[in-house]
């Protein structure tokens with residue numbers, strides 16, 4: 285059911301609804317093409333689109349050869365544009381239609397922007413293909429030097445040139461540019477300049493005949509242009525109905541954003557298609573802000589702000605709930621297709637192994653020292669260490685694994701720890717930390733020493749601290765490096781014991797890996813036979829247990845100390861961390877995205893092997909509750925822990941938290957502005 289609060293509107297979060305339109309063309313039948321354009325515009329309006337991109341020369345159809353030069357065709361084109369403008373005067377979307385227009389005895393291949401009955405402006409094609417199957421220079425004049433000009437079209441005098449950017453006066457993120465087909469096959473597409481001058485959405489009206497391999501090439505160019513020009517890119521190629529005299533057409537529509545494919549059309553279809561997608565102009569804006577090279581290039585190219593003419597119009601947004609036409613992955617760090625997941629795991633695992641091996645060599649360390657709890661993090665650190673030793677040609681017994689049971693260590697995790705160490709062939713040992721912990725707690729006059737069940741932070745950290753103490757001294761004793769096991773998610777939350785505790789190590793091999801990815805990395809290791817069958821069996825057993833720090837004894841009901849019931853589901857925490865750290869998004873937008881990703885467990889793809897029983901949904905109050913906790917932990921109470929973390933490799937493009945890398949922040953900051961923003965903008 286649609287909700288009325290502004291929070292539920294995609295426009296409130298800087299999304300823009302675009303569509304690549306594929307009408308069925310009628311060769312040279314301008315009235316039919318105008319009718320097809322109007323019909324799709326009405327569909328676009330019904331689907332709440334802001335911007336509709338039609339193919340190149342769709343008013344006449346593209347492949348009409350010398351007919352382009354006929355007066356009758358040109359007059360009919362002008363009349364059709366007037367008709368399209370009139371018929372769409374009450375519709376919401378801006379239309380970019382393709383038409384050949386004359387000025388001063390020259391014919392230009394143009395994109396015509398039309399909105400609510402008004403022709404906003406006309407952009408001529410800069411680069412006319414005139415090689416192999418193309419001979420556009422036979423009819424058209426290149427528009428590459430047309431600037432500061434105007435043109436008469438459909439009874440209106442409007443801005444004309446390649447120096448136009450279209451901007452909504454009442455929706456600040458609605459800023460777009462148009463170019464035409466070959467323009468983006470050029471070494472420097474006009475959209476590169478438009479993006480540097482501020483366009484967030486770049487559009488391409490195309491008539492690109494299909495040959496084997498062509499769709500892949502267009503896909504590559506569109507992805508690359510959106511990545512290089514830091515923009516959203518909407519591409520619409522002519523399709524069914526175009527003249528097949530000597531060529532064929534497939535109607536490829538695509539929407540890319542920052543190199544990522546957001547939506548793609550069916551190809552070789554007989555019916556008209558409207559490929560609708562919501563592009564995230566806020567993400568584009570943020571990305572430009574944090575990429576100085578983009579602005580340096582603009583300055584190097586002499587593109588001062590204002591170097592393009594801005595054509596303004598009123599979008600009249602109503603901030604209604606029209607849903608979100610875009611897949612938001614539940615796990616930003618975990619791809620939901622098997623191929624991409626495998627590829628990412630291969631990268632992550634090898635980054636970790638290579639980085640650790642290099643540090644062993646550089647530090648002239650003979651051994652690696654690891655506290656092996658039987659939990660996910662230390663398991664992963666241990667298998668990475670084993671592979672690093674294999675790569676260095678050293679035997680695995682150069683890894684000293686210690687299981688160090690404390691007051692709450694369960695038999696299950698301890699036996700898993702031993703089974704794993706034996707299966708891998710590392711040098712295992714056991715140190716019972718309880719006598720030392722009892723001594724320490726007694727020395728401190730902690731109530732536990734008097735038999736009282738006081739399981740406070742001190743009680744927890746005494747154990748975490750003693751384990752770290754043992755590991756560092758064992759490293760001295762054996763010329764070893766202590767391998768840190770803490771992961772990226774724990775660093776984001778400050779879920780570790782500072783200094784004399786698991787926050788410290790000689791090399792934090794997991795610090796760049798989020799918790800939600802670790803289980804998939806372990807699964808990938810099993811699937812790709814990185815280790816032997818017995819190791820795989822133990823790894824499966826470890827994957828099956830709940831995440832617990834095991835610092836506090838189980839309750840009377842036997843329930844384990846559950847980490848996620850205390851700090852929130854890692855699935856949500858990783859989601860929050862990704863959008864806040866990597867994309868700088870406001871908490872209300874992060875909540876909106878989390879809702880779209882998580883509100884319906886039956887929608888969208890789950891990552892491969894994600895257990896069916898764990899496929900949960902989260903509603904807005906739940907998301908909000910955990911987000912508030914996350915914001916408090918992340919901004920107020922944990923930065924001092926990150927400001928002093930040991931070295932470790934960045935793994936995910938989704939962000940890292942080293943103070944020497946992606947994330948630098950004050951250790952005495954506050955979450956207040958973030959909590960206030962959430963409070964002000966959520967229903």
Ligand SMILES: Nc1ncnc2c1ncn2[C@@H]1O[C@H](COP(=O)(O)OP(=O)(O)OC[C@H]2O[C@@H]([n+]3cccc(C(=O)O)c3)[C@H](O)[C@@H]2O)[C@@H](O)[C@H]1O
Nearest residue numbers: 741744745748778779780781782786832833847924951952
């Ligand atoms: N801005 C700041 N600059 C410098 N120091 C600051 C500080 N804010 C607090 N402090 C000081 O830091 C200390 C608190 O930090 P800390 O000693 O780390 O202790 P704290 O963060 O209070 O507790 C550690 C938490 O992490 C959990 N943990 C620990 C280990 C492993 C795992 C796991 O599951 O993997 C979980 C554990 O259950 C506990 O809830 C206090 O003494 C405080 O005064």
Ligand SMILES: Nc1ncnc2c1ncn2[C@@H]1O[C@H](COP(=O)(O)OP(=O)(O)OP(=O)(O)O)[C@@H](O)[C@H]1O
Nearest residue numbers: 655656657659660661662686687688689769786833
């Ligand atoms: N019983 C134990 N024996 C050996 N080392 C331990 C033990 N408990 C904790 N550690 C060490 O302290 C680190 C943090 O422990 P904790 O179990 O609290 O966190 P965790 O993030 O759940 O890690 P893991 O998934 O490895 O258990 C572990 O990764 C491990 O290196």
Ligand SMILES: NC(=O)CC[C@H](N)C(=O)O
Nearest residue numbers: 413465466469491492493
């Ligand atoms: N219409 C055009 O500009 C087509 C040229 C383009 N290079 C293509 O291969 O599709």
